[in-house]
Amino acid sequence: MKIITLHKPVNIDSLYNHLQQNVNPLFKKQKQSDIKFKIEKKGDTIEISEPAIYDDVLFSIAIKDRELHITRNEHYVDDVNSLTLESIMNSLFENISGNKGTDLVLEG
Numbered sequence: 597m598k599i600i601t602l603h604k605p606v607n608i609d610s611l612y613n614h615l616q617q618n619v620n621p622l623f624k625k626q627k628q629s630d631i632k633f634k635i636e637k638k639g640d641t642i643e644i645s646e647p648a649i650y651d652d653v654l655f656s657i658a659i660k661d662r663e664l665h666i667t668r669n670e671h672y673v674d675d676v677n678s679l680t681l682e683s684i685m686n687s688l689f690e691n692i693s694g695n696k697g698t699d700l701v702l703e704g
Contacts, residue, residue, distance in 0.1 A: 597665060597666065598666040598668065599663050600666065600686075601662055604662075605662060606659065608658075610692070611664075614688060614691070615635050615642060615644070615685070615688060619681070622688075632646070633654070633681065634646060634647065640659070641658045642658075644685075646677075652669050654678055655682070664689060
């Protein structure tokens with residue numbers, strides 16, 4: 597699990613909308629690929645998947661206070677699409693957190 601501290605409070609709906617609007621266009625621009633990730637809000641969690649390529653959810657994101665708790669599927673940690681997606685998400689987390697940015701608290 598990876599834990600990132602946001603220096604601005606963010607709710608699950610605004611994070612979901614931010615990811616929904618930006619992940620696929622940024623991925624297409626960066627990878628020149630037509631892969632479209634499925635971004636779903638399930639209760640207090642956001643799940644990102646691509647069922648046509650991957651058997652399971654790639655990332656699961658939950659907000660706990662000012663922290664994002666991100667679980668990455670262990671089967672795809674070295675997958676180039678998963679790594680690209682993670683890089684894009686990290687930049688989007690910084691964007692939504694405002695001028696104060698983010699801090700990586702835990703990765704493991």
